[in-house]
Amino acid sequence: SLPVLAVPAPVVTLAPSPAPNPARSTATLANTAPLQPRPGTRAPTGVAVSGTPLVARLTWDAMPNAQRYAVRRGDGANALVERTPANFTARELLDTVPDPRVTYRYTVVAHYGDGTSAEAPAVAFTSPALVNPTGLAAKDLGEGKVRFQWQAVPGAVQYRLDGTGLPNTGQMEPGTSVTLSGVPAGPASWKLTAQYPGNFADYNAASTVSQVVRVLPSHGRWLNKANGPGDPASSFRHYLQACTETAIRIANNSLLDCPRSIRALLSTGGVGTEAFSHLTEDFLWQEAVYGNTGDLGFGRRTSCGSGVKSGIGPVTACYSVSHGSAPGEDGFADPAVITDAAQNSSRARTITVIVKDPRGMQFMVYDPGVIASSYTHFGDSRSTGSIILDTEGSKLPPQACLACHGGWYDPATARVQGATFLPLDPSQLVFAGGPGGRAAQEERIRAINQTIFMSGPSAAVTKYINGLYKGMVYHPGTRAVDDYVPSGWAQQPGLYRSIVGPYCASCHLAARPEMNFATYGNFLDNAALIHTAVCVARTMPHAEIPFREFWTKDTGVLYLPGLLAAALGYRSCP
Numbered sequence: 001s002l003p004v005l006a007v008p009a010p011v012v013t014l015a016p017s018p019a020p021n022p023a024r025s026t027a028t029l030a031n032t033a034p035l036q037p038r039p040g041t042r043a044p045t046g047v048a049v050s051g052t053p054l055v056a057r058l059t060w061d062a063m064p065n066a067q068r069y070a071v072r073r074g075d076g077a078n079a080l081v082e083r084t085p086a087n088f089t090a091r092e093l094l095d096t097v098p099d100p101r102v103t104y105r106y107t108v109v110a111h112y113g114d115g116t117s118a119e120a121p122a123v124a125f126t127s128p129a130l131v132n133p134t135g136l137a138a139k140d141l142g143e144g145k146v147r148f149q150w151q152a153v154p155g156a157v158q159y160r161l162d163g164t165g166l167p168n169t170g171q172m173e174p175g176t177s178v179t180l181s182g183v184p185a186g187p188a189s190w191k192l193t194a195q196y197p198g199n200f201a202d203y204n205a206a207s208t209v210s211q212v213v214r215v216l217p218s219h220g221r222w223l224n225k226a227n228g229p230g231d232p233a234s235s236f237r238h239y240l241q242a243c244t245e246t247a248i249r250i251a252n253n254s255l256l257d258c259p260r261s262i263r264a265l266l267s268t269g270g271v272g273t274e275a276f277s278h279l280t281e282d283f284l285w286q287e288a289v290y291g292n293t294g295d296l297g298f299g300r301r302t303s304c305g306s307g308v309k310s311g312i313g314p315v316t317a318c319y320s321v322s323h324g325s326a327p328g329e330d331g332f333a334d335p336a337v338i339t340d341a342a343q344n345s346s347r348a349r350t351i352t353v354i355v356k357d358p359r360g361m362q363f364m365v366y367d368p369g370v371i372a373s374s375y376t377h378f379g380d381s382r383s384t385g386s387i388i389l390d391t392e393g394s395k396l397p398p399q400a401c402l403a404c405h406g407g408w409y410d411p412a413t414a415r416v417q418g419a420t421f422l423p424l425d426p427s428q429l430v431f432a433g434g435p436g437g438r439a440a441q442e443e444r445i446r447a448i449n450q451t452i453f454m455s456g457p458s459a460a461v462t463k464y465i466n467g468l469y470k471g472m473v474y475h476p477g478t479r480a481v482d483d484y485v486p487s488g489w490a491q492q493p494g495l496y497r498s499i500v501g502p503y504c505a506s507c508h509l510a511a512r513p514e515m516n517f518a519t520y521g522n523f524l525d526n527a528a529l530i531h532t533a534v535c536v537a538r539t540m541p542h543a544e545i546p547f548r549e550f551w552t553k554d555t556g557v558l559y560l561p562g563l564l565a566a567a568l569g570y571r572s573c574p
Contacts, residue, residue: 043118044069044108049125052155054100054196056125058093058108066110070117071095074105096197100127130202132194133159133176138211142552144185146213148192149177156194160201163190164213185215185551186572187559212559214552217574220539222390222547223403230399230409235386237414238398239364286447290339291324291430294502296389297333297545298322298349299340304421304451309357316455317355318421318448321348328391333545335430339437350387354401356455360415361407363398390544403542406458406510420457420510423449423465426480428502442479449473449480460509460516488519495520495567499560503546527568534564535573 046061058071071093074080083095097104105122133150141147148161162170165183172195191206221229285305292300304318324331324338326349331337351366365387386394398409398416407419424445431437450473453465465473467486472478489496496505500517508517517523523530533540534550541547550560565573 041116041118044120047120049123063110070109132207136207138209153194158195164188223400227399230396288444299338304448315357339432361419363401404507421452460518
């Protein structure tokens with residue numbers, strides 16, 4: 001097929017040149033017959049022609065006593081025309097031809113000082129086919145920037161890039177690389193053509209490349225749904241109530257008393273059955289150490305226990321020490337860093353306590369205090385009226401906690417109602433020693449999930465734990481199902497594993513039944529709400545790490561917002 005010509009835009013396609021007329025060609029050549037040299041005058045030898053598209057390269061041997069050379073060009077239908085300037089003495093000429101489809105004839109003439117000249121036999125030049133760059137590659141740099149690189153094309157004077165984020169006229173580039181800014185998010189594709197002299201280019205065979213562009217969009221305040229940001233007065237009343245009525249005893253029976261300085265002397269053996277002796281009478285504690293890269297980005301050493309408190313009834317409590325880099329610091333949410341942190345090699349960041357009894361739930365946060373000989377020794381730990389969970393800064397409990405644990409704050413009782421503990425899914429956690437480190441924590445996590453299962457959680461949490469352990473969570477040694485997909489998602493396991501499981505399920509297990517996403521049908525029933533929250537208002541996912549990953553994680557050709565939109569029956573997101 002013939003190349004497409006752009007001289008200038010709009011692009012037009014040249015019609016094939018008419019076949020040469022032998023009679024006319026003969027007459028033309030006769031009118032421009034080679035010059036007749038005098039005896040002893042020599043025509044140039046070694047005449048050769050090569051070139052790149054639209055550029056002929058003529059070379060010849062130096063002729064003794066020649067004072068200058070002339071190169072003449074014709075196409076069989078037109079007279080030969082000299083292409084060299086006056087007094088041309090070089091032995092090479094680069095000549096741009098007007099049409100890449102025409103065969104041109106060149107002659108080289110040597111001129112001597114005595115006024116004589118001699119012309120070499122004609123050579124023919126047909127322009128090589130127009131070619132486009134090879135090695136075209138695009139790399140998403142984030143924030144709407146894409147870097148392009150390609151191999152140089154001999155003979156090209158510049159390159160034209162067309163595609164996503166560019167005007168209809170494309171963008172001309174003199175070199176072999178360029179970085180575009182302001183490229184819209186989503187799947188994108190581009191074409192690249194080499195531009196030759198005269199603005200010729202083969203647009204039909206342009207080099208192409210595709211790339212998913214990932215951009216972190218503007219968003220609502222994280223951990224702000226559905227109870228708002230809270231207020232200091234409510235947080236204070238909640239803390240005061242929790243600390244007055246909940247006797248939490250840590251090692252050597254020191255009372256964890258929120259309004260005052262706390263002396264939490266934990267043994268160097270860690271927070272466990274021995275170190276964390278009891279919350280109330282006859283509590284049984286279970287401990288696990290893990291990192292959660294998809295949640296809040298911390299390494300955690302968590303203990304959960306349950307028992308019966310006289311005059312109150314069943315009580316369940318979980319106590320967690322979070323470790324690792326703070327939000328925004330190097331190493332934040334890095335699996336290698338947060339698992340090392342949980343293994344005592346980094347500082348603690350926060351201590352959180354959640355207590356549930358028949359009257360409701362209480363959420364408390366403490367700073368780690370003074371770290372003594374090991375990370376497990378906290379001196380003078382104090383209650384804090386806020387907690388830093390993301391790069392937006394301090395958040396107020398209990399409202400920030402309820403963004404994922406569900407429920408609502410009841411000002412009349414200063415307690416949280418309708419909230420739930422959440423399960424630990426080993427497949428979504430990371431462990432010291434990599435995947436092999438899971439074995440050391442498997443039984444510990446099962447025991448914690450058993451405690452949560454017994455705490456009266458939401459129906460969705462109960463069903464999730466039951467499925468995760470195939471109804472055997474009460475049996476020691478039972479291993480959680482790898483890469484678990486709830487039975488309600490059996491018809492769409494790919495969608496669940498790609499989006500719902502990592503970015504939605506954990507917190508929605510605590511949501512109201514009509515939007516707990518426990519089944520694919522429940523998810524579709526909320527299609528309009530999901531699309532608005534994720535793609536329009538951008539309030540979901542509502543924690544920083546899931547939000548960033550949903551929009552910017554490199555998942556290859558799979559674009560998560562686009563996949564979500566299609567699954568919900570929408571054309572795009574946003």
